[in-house]
Amino acid sequence: MTTSNHLYAGATIALTVQSPLVALPAALLSHFLLDALPHYGYPGRGGYAEAFNYRATYFMESVNLVGVPLLLYLLWGKPWWVWAAAFLALAPDLVWVYRYVAYERKGWLPIGSLFTRFHNKIQWGEYTWGILIEVPVFVLLAMMLTEMV
Numbered sequence: 001m002t003t004s005n006h007l008y009a010g011a012t013i014a015l016t017v018q019s020p021l022v023a024l025p026a027a028l029l030s031h032f033l034l035d036a037l038p039h040y041g042y043p044g045r046g047g048y049a050e051a052f053n054y055r056a057t058y059f060m061e062s063v064n065l066v067g068v069p070l071l072l073y074l075l076w077g078k079p080w081w082v083w084a085a086a087f088l089a090l091a092p093d094l095v096w097v098y099r100y101v102a103y104e105r106k107g108w109l110p111i112g113s114l115f116t117r118f119h120n121k122i123q124w125g126e127y128t129w130g131i132l133i134e135v136p137v138f139v140l141l142a143m144m145l146t147e148m149v
């Protein structure tokens with residue numbers, strides 16, 4: 001799933017449960033639940049160099065360019081743990097930053113850890129048509145969050 005969907009899910013969970021003890025682990029868990037849904041991906045999964053061969057990638061990144069600043073605005077003044085929940089809901093994808101820098105740019109071997117293999121495997125449903133799921137999920141989460149703040 002895209003960055004915005006993970007961030008919005010974490011923030012929405014936090015504002016719904018109103019408890020950091022419940023919100024933080026639930027936000028982390030939400031990452032894997034969202035990744036297990038069919039979502040946008042491109043054939044070949046060849047990394048960022050390949051991703052931008054598809055127009056839909058630009059559209060999905062546009063969602064982030066609007067969604068992330070909007071989230072910062074919506075969460076302004078909220079408790080630290082709401083921000084932490086949003087971050088935790090996205091955090092597992094930081095491993096893809098490592099993959100991009102170390103593997104795609106420098107040619108080092110990927111991590112290949114049990115976590116990375118699990119994280120990769122649950123994303124069974126990456127399709128270009130997944131944009132038809134990702135965008136409505138974003139709109140729904142953005143509407144829910146907007147109502148809560």
Ligand SMILES: [Zn+2]
Pocket residue numbers: 001031035092093119
């Ligand atoms: Zn992920």
